[in-house]
Amino acid sequence: MRDYKWLHEYCLNRFGSAAALEARLPEALPDEALRAISDDRYLSMISLRVFRAGLKHSLVDAKWPAFEQVFFGFDPEKVVLMGAERLENLMQDTRIIRHLGKLKSVPRNAQFVLDVRQEKGSFGALIADWPVTDIVGLWKYLAKHGSQLGGLSAPRFLRMIGKDTFILSDDMVAALKAQGIVDKVPTSLKERAAVQAAFNQWREESGRPLCQLSMMLAYTVNH
Incomplete structure (x- = not known):
């Protein structure tokens, strides 16, 4: 090389x-800025990346304010309580992108964020503290523990939030x-x-x- x-x-x-x-x-972004991002913003950006995958980004971004509404501002403690019936009802909401598999990923990733919070104190601590000399290890961790974060989704999510990758x-x-x-x-x-x-x-x-x-x-x- x-x-x-x-x-x-x-x-x-x-x-x-x-x-x-x-x-x-x-x-x-510097580590302190990544650590300062709140868990609800991390869940929002994870979800945004999931919905952007395979779709025109401008289409998804235009609908994102409605997503923020229906998912309670992406507060993980509220989103994690959303059951199958609630998600099925969202399939009738024309303000958002009605893709059941992606909709189901949101409460799953809310649980992921809460699990990390319990272990690390916040999701931002996980992202900030992970060494960039093993960024592929963070890709693997996100793909394994998150929902629909395989392929290029994990690194593209990291780029969106400002983590070096x-x-x-x-x-x-x-x-x-x-x-x-x-x-x-x-x-x-x-x-x-x-x-x-x-x-x-x-x-x-x-x-x-x-x-x-x-x-x-x-x-x-x-x-």
Whole structure:
């Protein structure tokens, strides 16, 4: 694989200047900001990610105020009490997206948030304290304990809330293949560990967060 110096120079050549490059790169929130986000906001963002999956984001976002209403502001202690009958009734509510499987995920994820709160004090503590040097471990944890957070949903949720992560987008996977780090979409623990190790090396070389390195690497794919 190439070192960070090559990656940086490639992106500088593509965009023409350091300022033009920096303007395109995302920022991750500091740990204290992630810890300060309330549990209801985490549940809202988890749910938003679940409903966005496979749907046009603007469509989901436009309906989200109605979701906030029907799910009690995503207060996990209230949402967890919503039973099957209540969810079935929501299937008649035209203000929201009526997808029963996704609707069922909301109280399940409310229980997940409450379980984490009991163990860690808050969901934000889990997110803030998880080391970015093992961000793929956090993906696995969210997919295992949450509902409908497999595939790219866990890393995309983390990006939405500001937790530093890379995302295995199509361009990213193509770039990882070009670097000889993987030969296909990394799905196994071994393959994802190899990707994590590569990002840890670039992070150490550059001092940049994973989210910026992820986007820079994706920019090396020619369109």
